Amino acid sequence: MKISYIFREGVAGFRRAVLASISSVITITISLLLISIFCIISAKTSSLVENVRRAVEFEAFLEDSISPEQKTEIEQRISALEEIEKVEYVSKEDAARIFKEEFGEDINAVLDFNPLPPSFKITIKDEYNTPERAEELKLKLSEFSGIDHIAYRKDLLEFLDARAKILSKVSLALGILLAAAAVYFVASTIRLTIHEKRKNIQTMELVGASSWFVRMPFFIGGILQGFAGGLLAAVLLYGLTVWGAGSVSHELAGFFTVSLQFYLLIVCAGICLGSLGSLIAVKRFLVKSKGK
Secondary structure, three states, X not given: OHHHHHHHHHHHHHHHOHHHHXXXXXXXXXXXXXXXXXXXXXXXXXXXXXXXXXXXXXXXXXXXXXXXXXXXXXXXXXXXXXXXXXXXXXXXXXXXXXXXXXXXXXXXXXXXXXXXXXXXXXXXXXXXXXXXXXXXXXXXHHOOOOEEEEEOXXXXXXHHHHHHHHHHHHHHHHHHHHHHHHHHHHHHHHHHHHHHOHHHHHHHHHOOOXXXXXXXXXXXXXXXXXXXXXXXXXXXHHHHHHHHHHHOOOOOHHHHOOOHHHHHHHHHHHHHHHHHHHHHHHHHHXXXXXXX
């Protein structure tokens, strides 16, 4: 009987303040939808940034006079470093072939000799592919005897790192702002319901109703608002992803791919926001209503 009463009152509280409840649901929906879209963009962009990071390679150019034994020793020393994922030797002949493939000219025919030095193409592990650690690795490799100089896309790594940090900060600020707005509207709705039922609350307390029995209907009301907002946001996001995937080429359709778990997470986030808003409202306003 108590449980059924609590749920009935929770639903009834939703109906008593219809406009405020609808405003809360819409706010939660818009907040979660915007947060979700920004999370998807952030995740996809981060994935793209990481792919570009992985494509950034070091190239260690060797001295022309280096012997085969020295080359082998350098390769072993480089491979032994913890930062290194893979080392690939590029001979002078390989360098000339790559030059011809990229520029369409045979450098031997143009200059009558091959000025391109042998080198090692070095792929570093993902966790070391940051501007700071890349520069540390460059200094470390520069100390190796037989290496003439080190080249890598330092400017590209710094650009990617700066943009990734900006995106992370914007995502965090937007998420906090929108979540706070959703919690505020839920709390305001629950406050209106508490104010409307203040006489009933006082009566229930006079006849010995427990604190949780008085508070639970308002908590249920907040959960219902959060669930409705989260569900609506998930449905709208699904519609947007289907529309987006159908509006672009097959190669770009993957950008709009969202897992089922993400939709469930949106609904759970809505429930959490609704629960938090109701808890704040009950804690702040239920006590005040007792004395009125």
